[in-house]
Amino acid sequence: MEIKAKVTIHDIAEKLNITASTVSRALNNSPRISETTKKAVLKAAKQMNYQPNNIAAALRNGKSNIIGVIVPTADRAFFASVVRGIEEVANTLDYKVIISQSYDSYEKEVQTIEALFRARVDGIIASIGKNTEDFEHFKKAQQKGMPLVLFDRTTDALEVSQVMIDDYWGAYKIVEHLIEQGCRRIAHFTNPKKVSVFKERLRGYTDALKNNGLPYEEELVVPSNLQLEDGRASMEQLLQLKEVPDAVFSASDFAAMGAMQVLKERSIKIPEQVALAGFSNDPFTSFSDPPLTTVDQLSIPMGKMAAELFFQQLKTDPNKYIPQKTVLKPELVIRKSSLKKEAQLIAATTAQK
C-alpha cells in the first residue's frame, strides 16, 4: 500500500476502457448509464481507492458545499453551541462549515466576509458584531445571490432571513415569575447600546411591571456593560437606595453573578431578601450557589434553525425568496435564586422545629 498518485475519473475510465464522462455519470448515478457499467465503475473506484475531488467539482458547478459562519468569538458558550447546531444539520447534507471570528470588530468582520467570498462559500450564517452599524458587506453577499442568514444579533436594515429568540417574551415571563414569587421592587440591569436584544428585554421588564400593577421606577433600572464587575457595581449602587429592591432581573448572567457575589458578601439572603434572575443560561449558572434562575436562549436549536433557513434559501430561486424571520420562544430556567416562596416555606418549617 504505497502512496499512489491520486486517482481521477480518467484513471478509472482508462482502466475500464470507457470515457471520463461515463465514469462521472456513473458515479453520480445518472439514469443514462447502464447498471452494468455503473457497477463496474463503482467497483473500480473502490478498488483503486478513488477520492472525488470536490474542488474540481466546485469549480465546474460553481458551488462549494461550504457554509461560512461568522461569530464574534468561537469560544463563547452561546456561539459555540450555535456553531454546533449549524454543523449538525450541515453535516447531514454533506455541507462543511467554515468558522471565522470577527472579534466584534467591524473591520475584522468585513475582512472575514471577503475571505469567505474568496473561499467561495455557498452562503453565510452570521451573528453581527457589536460595533457594526454599516451593513454593506452583508449586502454584497445578497447581491451575489448567496443565502444569508443572521442569528441572535440581527438587524432590520437588511432584508434577510434571521433567527432570534423572543427577548421580550423571555424578559416578560421571568419578571412575571419574580412577581409571582412575591417580589414587588424589581430592579433591572440593562445595556445602553443600540443592540436590540437589551431594548427588548427592558421592554419586557417594563411591560410586565405595568401589567401587574407595579410602578416603573427609574432608579431601579441600571445600565452598564453587563460584565461580572458591572454587575457588582450595579448591585452596590442599588444597595445605596433608601428602598432596596427585593429582586434583580439582569439582562446578562454575568452581571447577575456579580450581583450574587455582592449580596452574599453582605449576607443578604438570596432569594429571601433579594431574588435574582439572569438571561442566557450560560453553563455556569447551574453551578452557582444558589443556582441562578435564567432564560435559556436555545442555542443549539437556534443553530439548527439557522442552518435550515439557509438550506431553504439555497433551494429557492433568489428572486422568489422571501426572507423568513424566525423567533424562538426561550425557555425559563427556574432555579433557587428566585424561588422565594419555597425558600420561605423551608425557613418556616425549619424554624417550627
Added chain:
Amino acid sequence: MEIKAKVTIHDIAEKLNITASTVSRALNNSPRISETTKKAVLKAAKQMNYQPNNIAAALRNGKSNIIGVIVPTADRAFFASVVRGIEEVANTLDYKVIISQSYDSYEKEVQTIEALFRARVDGIIASIGKNTEDFEHFKKAQQKGMPLVLFDRTTDALEVSQVMIDDYWGAYKIVEHLIEQGCRRIAHFTNPKKVSVFKERLRGYTDALKNNGLPYEEELVVPSNLQLEDGRASMEQLLQLKEVPDAVFSASDFAAMGAMQVLKERSIKIPEQVALAGFSNDPFTSFSDPPLTTVDQLSIPMGKMAAELFFQQLKTDPNKYIPQKTVLKPELVIRKSSLKKEAQLIAATTAQK
C-alpha cells in the same frame, strides 16, 4: 451597481489588452512583471470589483488553504477554545478552518475525516474520540502527505505531531499545593479508561503523596465517569469512610463540583474541613462558591500551538519532517476551595474579636 457577471482575470486582461497570464502574475506580484502593468492591473481589479476564485486556484495548485479540525463536540468549553486558538493563527496566514464533530463516535470520526479529504483540506488537526482505538483513518492522512496534528487526546500509535499538557505535572503540583495547605488525607477522583490523561493525573497524585511522605491509600482513590453526578456519588462514598479525607483532588471539574455540592449540603466546611481541587479550569469553576481551585489546560495556547505545528509541517518536506511532541505546562489556578490556611486564619481573627 447591479450584479455584474463575475469578473475573472480574463476580463481584466481584456480590458487592459494583455493576457490572463500577465494579470495572474501581476496579482501574485511576480518579479517578471513590470511595475507599471502591476499598478494598472491592481487598479483595474479594484475598479471592476474583482474577486479571486480560490477554488480555481486550489484546483490548479492542489492546495485549498483550508485546515480541517475534528473535535468531539464543538461546544465543550475546552474544545471551543482550542478551535478559537487555531482559527486565530490560521487567520493570520489566510487559511480557513473547517470544523467538524465526531461526537466521540469512531464511525463518525472515520466518516468525518473522509469528508475532509473530499473537501481537499490541506491537512488536519484533531482530538481523538474517546472510543477510537484504531487509527487507520489518521494514517491515511499521513500517507497522503498531509500535515496531521493531534491535540489533547493523542496516541502514541501514530508518529505524529501532538500538543498536550503535562497532566502529570499539573496533578503533582496541585496535590503538592494541597499538602502545603496542611491536607494529609487527600482523595482522588479518577477515570478507569485507558485514556492516558487520567492515568497521568493519577500518577502525579501518587508521586506527590509519596515524595511528601504521605501514604497512598486505595480507599481514597475512587474511579468513575467524572460527571457531576459521579462526583456526588464518589463524595458520598468517601464520607462513609472511618477516616474521612481532608481534601479531594478530582481529575475533572465537574466531579469536583458534585463533591462540593454534597459537602455543602452536609455543612462540611470547604476548605477548612475538606479542601477541593479540580482539573481543566472550566469557566464555571470561578463562579462556584467557594470558587474552585483547578488546573488550567491552556486551551487557547494549545490551539495556537497546534496550528503552529501544522504550518511548520506544511512548510517542510514530508520525508524530512520529524513529528514534534509539544507538552505545555499547565497553570495552577488557586482559588478559595483549597486555601485552607487563609480560611483558618480568617476564622481565627474573626473568633478573636
Added chain:
DNA sequence: TTTTAAAATGCAAACGATTGCGCAACCTTT
C-alpha cells in the same frame, strides 16, 4: 545600425469533474 542580452509578456496546457450535444447500436413498429 546591427548584435545581444535582459526584461516583459503571451501561448497553451494543465488541474479534475461536469454536461450539452451528437452518434452509434439496438429494438420496435408498420
Added chain:
DNA sequence: AAAGGTTGCGCAATCGTTTGCATTTTAAAA
C-alpha cells in the same frame, strides 16, 4: 425492410488560475 424510438456512451468545451516555455519588446553593447 425502412422509418422512427430508445438506450448507452463519447466528444469536447467549460469552470478560473497557474506556470513552463516560447516570443516579443526594450535597452545596452559593438
